[in-house]
Amino acid sequence: MLGFVLDFERPIVELEKKIEELKMLADSEHLEVKDEIQRLEKKANHLRKNIYSRLNRWQRVRLARHPDRPYLLDYIKYFITDFIELHGDRLFADDPSIVAGIGKFRDRSIVIIGHQKGRTTKEKIRRNFGMPHPEGYRKALRIMKMGAKFGIPIVTFVDTSGAYPGIGAEERGQAEAIARNIKEIATLPVPILTIITGEGGSGGALAIAIADRILIMENAIYSVISPEGCASILWRDASKSSKAAEALKLTANDLLDLKVIDGIISEPLGGAHRNKEGAAALIAEEIDRFLKETEDFDANELVRERLNKFYKMGIFNGN
Amino acid sequence: MKWFRRKRKLKPPEERKIVPDGLWQKCEGCGEILYRKELERDLFVCKKCGYHFRIGSKEYIKILLDGELKEQDTTITTTDPLHFDGYVKQIKETQEKKGLKEAVVTGEGEIGGFEVEFAVMDFGFRGGSMGSVVGEKVKRAILRAIEKKIPLVIVSSSGGARMQEGILSLMQMAKTGSALAELEKARIPYISILTDPTTAGVMASYSSIGDIVISEPGALLGFAGPRVIEQTIKQKLPEGFQRAKFLLEHGFVDTIVDRKELRDTVITILRFLLQKK
Ligand SMILES: [Zn+2]
Numbered sequence: 001m002l003g004f005v006l007d008f009e010r011p012i013v014e015l016e017k018k019i020e021e022l023k024m025l026a027d028s029e030h031l032e033v034k035d036e037i038q039r040l041e042k043k044a045n046h047l048r049k050n051i052y053s054r055l056n057r058w059q060r061v062r063l064a065r066h067p068d069r070p071y072l073l074d075y076i077k078y079f080i081t082d083f084i085e086l087h088g089d090r091l092f093a094d095d096p097s098i099v100a101g102i103g104k105f106r107d108r109s110i111v112i113i114g115h116q117k118g119r120t121t122k123e124k125i126r127r128n129f130g131m132p133h134p135e136g137y138r139k140a141l142r143i144m145k146m147g148a149k150f151g152i153p154i155v156t157f158v159d160t161s162g163a164y165p166g167i168g169a170e171e172r173g174q175a176e177a178i179a180r181n182i183k184e185i186a187t188l189p190v191p192i193l194t195i196i197t198g199e200g201g202s203g204g205a206l207a208i209a210i211a212d213r214i215l216i217m218e219n220a221i222y223s224v225i226s227p228e229g230c231a232s233i234l235w236r237d238a239s240k241s242s243k244a245a246e247a248l249k250l251t252a253n254d255l256l257d258l259k260v261i262d263g264i265i266s267e268p269l270g271g272a273h274r275n276k277e278g279a280a281a282l283i284a285e286e287i288d289r290f291l292k293e294t295e296d297f298d299a300n301e302l303v304r305e306r307l308n309k310f311y312k313m314g315i316f317n318g319n
Numbered sequence: 320m321k322w323f324r325r326k327r328k329l330k331p332p333e334e335r336k337i338v339p340d341g342l343w344q345k346c347e348g349c350g351e352i353l354y355r356k357e358l359e360r361d362l363f364v365c366k367k368c369g370y371h372f373r374i375g376s377k378e379y380i381k382i383l384l385d386g387e388l389k390e391q392d393t394t395i396t397t398t399d400p401l402h403f404d405g406y407v408k409q410i411k412e413t414q415e416k417k418g419l420k421e422a423v424v425t426g427e428g429e430i431g432g433f434e435v436e437f438a439v440m441d442f443g444f445r446g447g448s449m450g451s452v453v454g455e456k457v458k459r460a461i462l463r464a465i466e467k468k469i470p471l472v473i474v475s476s477s478g479g480a481r482m483q484e485g486i487l488s489l490m491q492m493a494k495t496g497s498a499l500a501e502l503e504k505a506r507i508p509y510i511s512i513l514t515d516p517t518t519a520g521v522m523a524s525y526s527s528i529g530d531i532v533i534s535e536p537g538a539l540l541g542f543a544g545p546r547v548i549e550q551t552i553k554q555k556l557p558e559g560f561q562r563a564k565f566l567l568e569h570g571f572v573d574t575i576v577d578r579k580e581l582r583d584t585v586i587t588i589l590r591f592l593l594q595k596k
Contacts, residue, residue, distance in 0.1 A: 165544075165551050166552055167560070169543070174523070174543070175571075176523075179496060179526075183497070186496060186497040187504065203489070203523045203542070206489055222489075223489075224482060225482050250485065255486060258487060260486050311494055311497065313487065315451050
């Protein structure tokens with residue numbers, strides 16, 4: 001059932017397997033192993049808490065990239081009804097690495113935008129591993145503007161290793177697309193919520209992460225550069241990624257300390273990939289809260305506060 | 320196909336010098352030995368091949384402004400928010416070596432009698448990278464342009480966000496982009512001048528979206544660095560890829576202007592946008 005297991009998850013997975021085996025044994029042969037199962041389950045719980053509360057930054061990075069982690073289309077299934085995906089930037093093409101659409105969240109209309117990595121090899125390639133081209137960002141902006149036009153709140157989901165570095169992307173103005181998104185989204189007169197669900201990869205993430213409230217999931221990351229990229233620049237050695245991850249301060253708690261995000265969404269014990277439905281429920285609560293809190297928004301006030309929020313970011317001496 | 324004269328290959332960006340020193344200077348474009356004083360008179364453009372040497376903020380102030388720059392925000396300084404190994408030392412060494420406080424200088428000046436808010440970056444200062452101070456200074460320059468109702472002129476040269484300030488550097492893109500949104504709503508003209516090189520986080524925040532985008536000839540411009548692209552696609556990039564002409568042809572630069580014409584062009588544009596005689 002479990003596809004991909006990270007090294008530090010292994011002890012838990014092994015214990016869980018043993019429990020499963022014991023349970024099957026208890027069922028089929030009516031053996032009195034209840035006590036043993038209970039004991040092992042207690043142990044497993046303890047182990048989970050122990051391991052997941054002490055993850056280092058590199059382990060978080062690997063969880064954020066876990067191939068079984070829920071993606072936007074998974075979440076949409078859990079809490080969006082009447083979802084209609086909208087394609088294309090009306091200029092060049094449709095970019096499947098960004099999903100954009102409209103739907104209902106608990107009877108409220110919202111615009112949904114987000115990166116989408118693929119699950120199977122074929123889908124990964126079709127979605128370019130969640131690395132958008134300019135047309136992806138232009139599609140996102142187009143649909144967000146439509147939402148703004150009709151006063152519909154926007155929720156964006158961030159999960160990308162970055163904007164794609166390729167020939168076509170440069171030819172069609174990757175930098176311009178990202179710059180324009182930042183500038184235009186900054187003053188869209190509707191409430192915007194961003195949830196970083198996996199990898200927040202630099203400008204490729206930021207281009208859809210300009211929001212009134214920015215939340216990050218417990219095991220997600222947000223960084224100016226990948227640990228591998230940082231390591232290869234600093235030490236010309238991509239294998240020192242663990243060291244680079246520590247230096248970059250890219251975990252949820254780091255980002256909260258640096259006042260770059262507004263809050264952390266906790267994940268089910270063991271991570272979102274081990275309980276997708278549970279993770280979706282926790283995200284849904286935050287969307288619900290945001291929509292309620294911004295229900296009677298004043299557009300001018302909202303935009304003013306959004307601009308001020310970003311104006312304050314950064315740390316320096318003097319004034 | 321090899322019958323025409325082959326162009327000399329440009330050196331990779333990190334090997335090219337910023338403002339040549341010494342009595343003589345070899346042209347990076349054609350190999351010609353140039354007399355330094357003459358080169359300076361030519362605004363650091365090779366008289367033989369037109370190669371534009373990289374120059375710094377001081378030179379651009381001299382080339383573009385009528386007189387002095389009334390520099391602003393000189394008291395905000397770089398700190399080390401991430402406790403990034405070696406960062407404090409690197410900044411201190413660069414400051415001493417370059418005689419600059421940070422990778423951008425901002426303030427008010429006049430161009431052809433027009434008062435402008437002016438920001439100019441220095442590639443010589445840690446690759447013109449944008450950390451908290453650069454972002455803050457550029458934001459403040461943009462907001463002053465709105466307050467004073469004067470046009471904004473930014474001369475960019477940067478390798479992107481500053482890694483050593485991590486996520487805070489990325490947020491400077493959001494900060495400067497947000498300020499540009501306000502500038503737009505205030506209908507204040509913004510002339511963006513791109514010089515070699517302007518890439519990544521700076522190109523993807525404020526440099527690429529001026530009302531008018533001017534580039535110096537031959538400047539390397541783009542989002543991803545050529546080496547990263549080559550590593551990703553596992554093939555060599557074509558000659559001229561991501562150079563000024565390439566961007567012009569793909570519709571991302573309004574005009575390519577020689578350094579010698581830069582000041583006059585900016586004045587002409589200002590006269591037009593401000594509807595002055
Ligand atoms: Zn020359």
